[in-house]
Amino acid sequence: MSKKHPSQDELLVKLQMPGPTLNTQPVNSLGAPMVELGIQVTLDKLRAYDRNPRKLRNPKYDEIKESIRAVGLKNPPVITQRPGDDKYMISDGGNTRLQILQELYEETGDKRFYEFYCIYRPWISEAAALAGHLSENETRGDLTWIEKSLGVQALKEQLEAEAGETLPQRELARRAKVLGFALDQSHISRMLHTVEHIWPTLPMTLESGMGQPQIKQLIAYREASLLIWQRCDAKPEDDFGPAWHETLAYFDHEGQTVLPWSLVEDRLLGMLSDETGAHLSPIEHALQTILEYRKRRWSLEEHAEQVWGPLDAEMERLRNPDAPPLDYQPASLTKNSQGGKASSLSNGAGDPLSLVQGKTGEPAYAKEAPGLLPTSRESMETNAGSNRQDSKQEALRREQAVLWRELERLQEESALLQRAPIASTSHTESDSDLDLDGLMPPASDENLEEQWTEEARQQRLDALTVTPHREADSHRRMREMMAREHGGEPIDFENNALRSIPLMAGGPMHPVTDIWAIEAHFQGTRELRLEISLFAQYLGRWAGINMPGDQYKPIIPTHEAGEGLGYTLEPLNEEQAQNRRAQWVWQFLAGLIGEPLHPMYPTDVGLIGELLGTVSDDEGMPDEILVRVFRMVRLMRVLKEQLREGSAS
Incomplete structure (x- = not known):
């Protein structure tokens, strides 16, 4: 028997009947992606990272804002989404850019500041999010020491909460590296020490x-x-x-x-x-x-x-x-x-x-x-006096006071003798004509010390000081002790300046108090190589290479291996090679140690003039760098002579 087909009226009635009741809430938006990809987001769907290690305003905030205003968002931030959250969250740095986009949209109403593309990465853990922000800021060098220390402390607490146990520093460093934040264990130790013992005492x-x-x-x-x-x-x-x-x-x-x-x-x-x-x-x-x-x-x-x-x-x-x-x-x-x-x-x-x-x-x-x-x-x-028991002790106290007065008198006399210039034992007619632009009174055969006025002495010191440096008393005492223990005399700038031609230059590196004289405890081949490598790296930092925290450093010390003249060179990476000053310094350092010059960098003789600031209008080496270059060359010559003598013997 054939099946009866419904009529058109019956079909119309069935089509107009309501469907089944929906037992779940409707979905207004799609869930977070399961893989990394680029997605388009709006400001109302994006929130800042609420545990950002940066506490202070980004020093480049205004510069970044003007760049985004002019050309838009060229470096989209990385975002993620916490489980159960209805909004995306900044991951691996980008809170500053998000705040700038919000300000620009309020100021201009421009849609390009409201809707933009971001890179989405699936959620891993709270520790991974914090490590990502620390790593991003570490790469840019934006965080202060205390911000980074507090971030490492928070990361330690989060990792320990996830592990359910206290983690030693070596394990903490390993787990942070797995999350993309590589940090040396010694740095972790100092940061945790800072938070525990220094932060409560020196917060400002x-x-x-x-x-x-x-x-x-x-x-x-x-x-x-x-x-x-x-x-x-x-x-x-x-x-x-x-x-x-x-x-x-x-x-x-x-x-x-x-x-x-x-x-x-x-x-x-x-x-x-x-x-x-x-x-x-x-x-x-x-x-x-x-x-x-x-x-x-x-x-x-x-x-x-x-x-x-x-x-x-x-x-x-x-x-x-x-x-x-x-x-x-x-x-x-x-x-x-x-x-x-x-x-x-x-x-x-x-x-x-x-x-x-x-x-x-x-x-x-x-x-x-x-x-x-x-x-x-x-x-x-x-x-x-506090231990006075009888008149005998009181007499001893008075005797000690007398001894102290005598000691102070002797110390004052010693200080005067040290400040006095060395009198010349010979004098020629040409010597008497030298005035050094009024900084030093003409020498004479008699009463030379009285002719050296305090004003002239201070003028001479000021003229020979490139950048002022105050040496701590404890450092000076230790340096003097080491010099005497190695059979030499310590170098004293103020005394030497009045009878020789030293220069003083302070700065991030230890000061140069005399270009020519080399203290006894620096005259070994290893010590000379170490000093030369430090000067070479200081010169590199002026050129923007070998900076603290750099992953790639082309200037490599060799004092531990006992080879060469203190350092060797690797070619600049692609980013460093964009810096012309870095190319100049690399070629200069290569020439000093006899390594082949790089054919893609400047090789003409004018390179020296560029560095010294005598050829072009570009800024050459500042005086405090130039002083250290002179000192480095002096140390290289002494080391070379020692190596020749050692080879001959």
Whole structure:
């Protein structure tokens, strides 16, 4: 039997019947993509990353804004979407661009600032999002040290929350690298230390942009001070943190990026002396020795007697005033045959430090080392007076005051002798005509010192100073000690400037106080190569290469391998080769060490004139760079001579 077909009226009725009821909510938009791709988004569908490590305004904000206003968004930000969120979120940097787009759309109403393309990447995790922002800002070098430190601390907490356990720093560095944020473990250690111990104490200084070199020095001072605190064992270790905070918080100022280190050191020494009861001199000896030994990577345990001898003797005196007198006479600082390390710290003039306990229990320094003297005569008188028991001790106090006055007189005489110029033993008629533009009075056979006025002396110093540099007292004392221990005399700019032709140049690198003279402890082939490589890298930084944080550095030091003249070169990468100054410097450094010049970079003789600023109107090397180039060439010539002598022998 054939099937009956519905009539047209029946079909019409069925078509007009309502469909089944919808039991789910309608979908107004598509879900997030499952793969990376470019998508078009609008401002109302995009939000900033709410855990952005950048806390301060981007210093290039106005420049970026004008660029986007002029040509539109040329570098679309990377976006992602948290699970359950109805909006996209900035990933791997781009919050600044998003804020600028919002401002420009409000100002102009232009649709190109409202709707644009972005690169979408599927969501991975909160830690991956934070690592992406840190990596992006690290690549551009936009973050301050404290911003990056707080970001690393947040990343550590997030990774530990996801792992459900505490992560050691090595594992933290490994997991961050997997997420695309490569950071050395030593950097992580310093950043976490900054957040825990320095951020609460110096917030304004850190927010102003205090950088890694200052942080490293501050950490070194804190660790050394804590070791001294623990060695004295006068108060619980938990009391060190508040004492450190109270001492350093005094130096926190807005807009400051460099600490006054001589004052910081003085305050730390005073705090340690007040809290432990020990005299300033053995504390300063311990502090300077720890800083120097750690800088040289020498073991404090192997040299415990040299580091702690004076302080141990002082603490024994405080704990047991009736104990027999203690003598401490360490050997002078010399290199041993095993490792070339020093066996002790001397006073810089070849004489060992002798710490002898006097009859009254007060320490007397038979031979005072630079930096180990008590701070003032008053402090010594007060210390002696506090232990006054009878008239005999009062007489001793008066005797000490007399000795202090005599010591001060001798120090003043020594300072005058050091400032006095060296009188010439010969004089010619042509010499008398030299005036050096009025900076130096004409020499004469008699009474030369009286002719050198303070005004002329200062004019001469000013004329020979390229960029002023103030050397910390602690650094000067250590440099003088090292020079004398190697059989030479330390270079003193102010004294040498009046009898030779040095130049001073400060800056990010250590200052050049004399172009020609080379101190004894820098005259080994390894030391010369190290110094040459540092100067070459400094010159490279002026040219925009070998910058801190660069993944590719064409100037490669060779002092560890003991080869060449201190460095070798690799060709510039494509981005670096766009910089003409970088090409000039590369060719110049290649010529100094005899490597073939690059055929694609400038090779004509005028290259030297371009660098020195004598050929074109372009800016050549500034004076502080030129001084270092002269010094580098001088070191290369000395190293070359040593290598020739070694080859001949």
